[in-house]
Amino acid sequence: MTDKLHAKHGPSSLKNKEVCPHWQNRPGSSAAADEGTKMHEAAETGHLDGLNPEQIAQVRECMIAVDQLQEEIPGCIRYTELQVDVCGLTFGTADVVLIGAYTATVIDYKMGRVPVDDAEVNLQGWAYALGAFDLFGVDEVTVVFLQPRCDLRTEHTFTRAADYDRMRDRVAAVIEKAEDPKSPYCPHPENCQYCGAKACCPALASKALAIVEKLPDALELPAVFNPQEITQPAQMALALKLAPVLIDWAEAVKAHALEMVRGGEEIPGYELKHRSGRRVIKELSSVWEIVHAEFAVPLEEFLPACSISVSALEKAVKDNQPRGKGAAAIRSLNQQLTAEGLCITDPDITYLAKERN
Numbered sequence: 561m562t563d564k565l566h567a568k569h570g571p572s573s574l575k576n577k578e579v580c581p582h583w584q585n586r587p588g589s590s591a592a593a594d595e596g597t598k599m600h601e602a603a604e605t606g607h608l609d610g611l612n613p614e615q616i617a618q619v620r621e622c623m624i625a626v627d628q629l630q631e632e633i634p635g636c637i638r639y640t641e642l643q644v645d646v647c648g649l650t651f652g653t654a655d656v657v658l659i660g661a662y663t664a665t666v667i668d669y670k671m672g673r674v675p676v677d678d679a680e681v682n683l684q685g686w687a688y689a690l691g692a693f694d695l696f697g698v699d700e701v702t703v704v705f706l707q708p709r710c711d712l713r714t715e716h717t718f719t720r721a722a723d724y725d726r727m728r729d730r731v732a733a734v735i736e737k738a739e740d741p742k743s744p745y746c747p748h749p750e751n752c753q754y755c756g757a758k759a760c761c762p763a764l765a766s767k768a769l770a771i772v773e774k775l776p777d778a779l780e781l782p783a784v785f786n787p788q789e790i791t792q793p794a795q796m797a798l799a800l801k802l803a804p805v806l807i808d809w810a811e812a813v814k815a816h817a818l819e820m821v822r823g824g825e826e827i828p829g830y831e832l833k834h835r836s837g838r839r840v841i842k843e844l845s846s847v848w849e850i851v852h853a854e855f856a857v858p859l860e861e862f863l864p865a866c867s868i869s870v871s872a873l874e875k876a877v878k879d880n881q882p883r884g885k886g887a888a889a890i891r892s893l894n895q896q897l898t899a900e901g902l903c904i905t906d907p908d909i910t911y912l913a914k915e916r917n
């Protein structure tokens with residue numbers, strides 16, 4: 561899982577840093593990360609409250625698999641959420657570690673939808689395995705990744721005699737390069753996509769420059785491309801003019817690529833996927849009649865499923881006032897809703913807009 565105490569070079573980031581030593585985690589959280597954390601906690605504690613049926617099914621599958629692995633190990637001792645030191649190089653938290661007489665089994669839950677690397681080569685698994693070798697003095701460590709959403713279980717057994725040194729050397733090499741500011745930047749589409757250093761990455765900036773130079777309308781370019789190194793307001797203005805051009809270019813690439821694939825061309829590494837369109841409820845009153853009459857949903861459980869558009873509500877209020885009284889009614893409505901705490905306003909958003917000449 562993600563490494564709880566956040567080592568600088570946590571096991572989950574080693575794969576990315578092996579591709580590019582300057583790769584960084586993205587700051588903050590995301591819906592997918594929050595979901596993963598919730599499901600991990602459920603798998604650890606067995607408390608499934610707050611999960612939807614699909615999430616419960618995935619978590620149950622993990623729990624059953626761990627119980628089966630435990631049953632196969634005589635006299636097994638089970639640790640959950642175990643922090644392991646990785647040869648003094650870094651540290652991480654293994655989801656489950658099962659200890660037998662001479663063996664350890666390290667289990668990592670993966671709740672995502674992108675299949676992880678095989679356990680035999682998975683650098684995150686290698687880091688946990690090294691930690692288990694050191695912490696428990698065992699001769700063999702089996703690494704198991706459980707990824708129920710991909711119907712995937714990958715495992716591999718490493719031995720101290722044959723594997724420990726090469727595993728430690730690979731992890732050490734990745735961290736050494738990541739610590740060296742002179743290491744090369746190595747752009748790779750999939751790796752850069754999840755990198756938190758994109759905005760100030762000189763390699764990406766020079767790729768952007770190469771694109772811009774090929775655009776038909778020559779733009780005046782800023783002297784430097786790393787946003788954090790642009791200190792002159794005039795230079796920042798040039799960068800701001802360039803930004804939408806690059807966005808337009810990216811959108812044009814995506815649109816044209818879609819046309820190519822629809823036209824029968826194959827683009828290596830990409831495939832057409834379909835997503836269901838957004839479902840929209842119309843006629844709330846008719847929906848209420850159905851869910852109440854046929855499915856016994858009470859009003860207090862129906863209402864939280866409904867949302868109200870503030871502007872539509874204001875229009876309804878205005879349309880029902882005598883001529884000339886609409887604006888005052890809307891003001892009064894907003895005062896009352898705000899005073900009662902029934903309508904809250906998100907924080908203001910500050911953004912830069914181009915001045916009109």
Ligand code: SF4
Nearest residue numbers: 580582747752755761
């Ligand atoms: S964005 Fe830059 S630093 Fe990040 S992975 Fe790509 S090349 Fe490396």
